[in-house]
Amino acid sequence: MTILAMHPTMTEQPVRGVVPSTYVRLLYEYLDMQGVAAAALLGVAAPEAADRGLLRYPVAAWRALLQRAAEHLHDPLLGLHLGQTITPAHFGVMGYVLLACPNLGAALARTLQYQRLLYDVNPMRTTMEGSDLLLEWGVDQGRPGPLVDECAISALMQLMHNATGRRIVATEICFVNPAPANLQPYRDWFACPVLFGQAVTSIRFPRALLALPLRQPDTVLLNVLEGQADALLAQLPPSDDFEQAVRRCIARLVREGQPELEMVANELHVSTRTLHRRLAASDINFRELRESIRQHLAEDYLADPRLQLTEIAQLLGYSEQSAFSRAFRRWSGQTPYDYRQRLLSSRKLECQ
Template structure:
C-alpha cells in the first residue's frame, strides 16, 4: 500500500495592494472580478495594511487562470504591475537614488512587499544573486511567476530601461512550453530547481532611478517603518537576526550577546537556533556588513569615510582591510568597477 504524502499549504501573506492587481486585470478584460473570484476587491483606500494569506492568493490566481484559459497568467499579470500596487513601499523604491539602494530597501522592508519565502541576496563574482527558498512552503507556479515578473517589471518602471537577468530559476515543474518564459525574460529559464532565483550583473546596481528624492525618501521610510511595526511578529527567526544586526552594525561590532538581548532571548538560545539552521553568527555578521558595504559603495554620493562610519568602523583603514578580505578589492576599486564596468 502506497503512502500518500500531502504537501502542506504555503505560509505567508501578500498585501492587499498587490492583490488588487488581479481585480484590475480582470476588469480590463470585461470580467466581473468580484463575481468570478467570490471575494470583493480590496478597498482602494487601504494602503496594504490588509493582508491576504498566500494560499488564498494562489486560489484567486487559479480561478482567474481557469476562466481566462491562460496558464501563463502569472507571467502576464506581473507585467502590469506599477509601484502603486505596493502602496507606500512602491514609492519608497521609486525615491531611491539607484537600483542598489532600492534593493537594500526591498530587503529591509520585504515583509511589506511580499511576506512569503524571504529573499536573500549574495554576490558571486561579478553577478548578484537573489534567492527564495521553500521554508514557508511552495506557493505554486502562478504565484511565483507573477512575483518574479512583477519584480523585474518594477525595475523597468523605476529605471526606465529593461533589466535582463543572466538566468532565472523556478522551483516549480517545467511547463509544456518554456519558450514564452525565455521570450519575456530574455535569458535562460530553468525549472525544477532547489530554489527560485534571479541572477544579473552586479554593475546594474549603480543604475540611477528616474525619480530620486532624498527628502521624500526619508518621509516615506518613516511611514514604512510605522507599517512594519504594525505587522504581527514573523516566525522567521533568521530574518529577525539579520535585521537586528543590520540595525546595530553602525554602532560598532554587534556581538552575539547584544543581538540576543535585542531579540529578548538568551545568548545560548540565539546560538542554538542559528546552529540548528546551519548558521555561524560571525559569518552572518560579516556577510551582512559586506552586503551593506556593497550597497553603500553603489551610491557615489557617499564618501568612503562616511561608509566606514555607517558600518561601525572607527577608522577608514579598518573598513578598507575588511573589504579587501571580503572581496579581494579595495573599496575604491570596487566602486570604480560598478560606476564604470567597461573600464580596464
C-alpha cells in the first residue's frame, strides 16, 4: 500500500523552501515511540538537539521522509498525529521566545517575525477581518502536500495550546489539499469546521484570543532571547520574501523615530522607487503598513503592565506620550490606558 492510496494528493509539482531540523528530530522521536528504528527507515542521521535549528532540510526531502514513515506505519494521518507531539522546547531559543511573550498576540507576532526559523516554506500572512484574525499560507512556493501541511498546522495549534495552558479552538481551518476519505479525525482534534480543496491554507479564530496571557511571560528574558533569535535569523541565507524584510526593518527602526520610506530603502539597499514599486505590486501602502506595525507593537507593549505608558511611547518612537495617545486612539478608538485596563480585566475574568 502506498501513501497515495491512503491519502489523495495534488499532482506532484516542484516545491521550494526548507524546514528546520526540529521537524526531523520530532519524526525520529515519534518513530522511536512507535518502536521503529528511525535511522534505518529514514536513511538519514538524527539531528542533534544542539544544532539550534540551523540545520535545515529542503521541504521536498521532508515530505519524502514523512511519506516513507506514513507508509511504514500505515498511517495516512501521520502529519496530524506528529504535529500534536511538538513542544516549545523542540525549537530551542525560538520556543523560549514564544513562551516569554506576555500574551498569545505577542507570540503570534514573533512567529511572524521569525517565521523563517520556524517554518521557511510558504510565508504566513495575517489579516484582521472584523472580530477575527486570519492566518494564511498561499502556494507561492508550491504545494508541500497533505502530510507536510497537516503537520505544520497541527504543530502551530499545539504550540498555542502549550503556551497558553488551555485548548485553543479555531473558528475554521482550511487546507489547499483534496479532502481525505474520512474527515472526522480532523474535526475531532481541531474541534472546528475543517475545509479542503481551498485556495489557501488558513486558520481563522476570534481576535479576542490574542489577549490570552501566556503561562511564563518575562519581558527581560524576552529581550535577551530575541537578540539570540535575531542572530540566528541573520545566519540564514537571503529570503525572497521582500514584504517580511520590510516589516522587520520598520519594526526595528520605529524605536528611533518615524521610519520614512527613504530610511527603509537605505536599510534594504534598494532605491525608494524600487521599494515603492515592490510594495505596490503586493497592494501595500507604506504609510498604512508602518501604522499597522506600530499598532501591533503598541498592543504587545500594553499587554505588559511593567511598562509605563511613557516608556511605550519611547519604544514606538514618539517624543511625547500625548502623541502616542492620539495615535492609539486613532487606531483603536480608545486611549492606551483604557485599552490596558480592559485587557487586564479580561485576564482577571479568565483566571476566575
